[in-house]
Amino acid sequence: MANITCGLGTSHIPLLGHIIDKGESADEKWAPIFDGFQFTKQWIKEKKPDVVILVYNDHATAFDMKIIPTFAIGCGEEYRPADEGYGARPVPIVKGAPKLAWHITESLIKQGFDMTIVNEMDVDHGLTVPLSMVFGEVEEWPCQVIPLAVNTVVYPAPTGERCLALGKAIRTAVEQFPEDVNVQVWGTGGMSHQLLGERAGLINREWDLAFMDDLQSDYDKLAAISQVEYIRESGTEGCEMVMWLIMRGALNHQVNEIHRHYHVPVSNTALGHLIYENADIAVDLKAAEDVA
Numbered sequence: 001m002a003n004i005t006c007g008l009g010t011s012h013i014p015l016l017g018h019i020i021d022k023g024e025s026a027d028e029k030w031a032p033i034f035d036g037f038q039f040t041k042q043w044i045k046e047k048k049p050d051v052v053i054l055v056y057n058d059h060a061t062a063f064d065m066k067i068i069p070t071f072a073i074g075c076g077e078e079y080r081p082a083d084e085g086y087g088a089r090p091v092p093i094v095k096g097a098p099k100l101a102w103h104i105t106e107s108l109i110k111q112g113f114d115m116t117i118v119n120e121m122d123v124d125h126g127l128t129v130p131l132s133m134v135f136g137e138v139e140e141w142p143c144q145v146i147p148l149a150v151n152t153v154v155y156p157a158p159t160g161e162r163c164l165a166l167g168k169a170i171r172t173a174v175e176q177f178p179e180d181v182n183v184q185v186w187g188t189g190g191m192s193h194q195l196l197g198e199r200a201g202l203i204n205r206e207w208d209l210a211f212m213d214d215l216q217s218d219y220d221k222l223a224a225i226s227q228v229e230y231i232r233e234s235g236t237e238g239c240e241m242v243m244w245l246i247m248r249g250a251l252n253h254q255v256n257e258i259h260r261h262y263h264v265p266v267s268n269t270a271l272g273h274l275i276y277e278n279a280d281i282a283v284d285l286k287a288a289e290d291v292a
């Protein structure tokens with residue numbers, strides 16, 4: 001049986017990709033950012049996921065104002081790093097996991113999530129930057145990836161409740177896949193940031209840290225946050241944080257936070273990163289009973 005073992009949340013700030021691609025990630029001035037991923041780089045070597053379901057938003061790269069899928073799942077064989085205006089990132093082609101992706105798609109649609117199916121698309125910094133931050137500079141990405149693109153760019157983005165429910169449905173789908181596959185779900189984007197307009201540069205550290213605190217056990221509270229509240233409190237692009245709720249929904253009720261990193265500023269945003277491991281299943285059943 002396939003199984004979701006771990007979840008990871010991280011910002012996907014394009015500057016981080018530029019620094020890595022220029023060979024400057026070991027530069028002392030960037031240490032406060034990159035040091036927070038040293039643990040992660042070791043951890044992922046032990047965990048060795050076969051497949052990462054990578055939840056991200058496309059930044060008007062593969063999609064634009066003509067077509068805006070709310071939830072899109074990649075069922076293709078591979079995805080090329082996108083040219084976002086300054087050439088494609090010199091990182092490996094992302095290998096898909098079509099068999100598992102089609103299985104998840106069928107299951108999600110039967111569970112009431114009418115996914116947009118994507119067989120061909122280029123993937124932008126939202127997807128490639130997290131891969132670089134976790135796996136570093138590699139010849140090939142050491143796992144397959146199922147891209148799950150969420151509209152957080154054009155109002156209205158999906159609600160936190162719907163994102164949490166999608167995560168739960170993804171868990172159901174994965175657990176019904178008959179092959180042994182070690183799956184992780186990553187939620188990307190955030191933390192607080194606003195790139196344009198009068199409030200450009202907005203950072204709300206208190207909000208970000210409370211979000212990270214509540215995500216472990218109080219995620220239902222976070223799921224109730226409206227998009228307007230995200231925008232007011234965490235900036236126009238802060239609403240990318242709903243994607244972390246998809247990751248959270250895909251995990252057990254009880255998780256252990258085994259790593260956390262938060263740093264301001266990166267570009268003109270806040271960077272957040274954490275790792276959850278599922279608590280063992282016996283503990284989780286107990287926790288679910290206690291909540292009921």
Ligand code: DHB
Nearest residue numbers: 012013014190267268269
């Ligand atoms: C920036 C872009 C993003 O998509 C994001 O999530 C954070 C920061 C930026 O351009 O700095």
Ligand code: FE
Nearest residue numbers: 012126189240
């Ligand atoms: Fe983004």
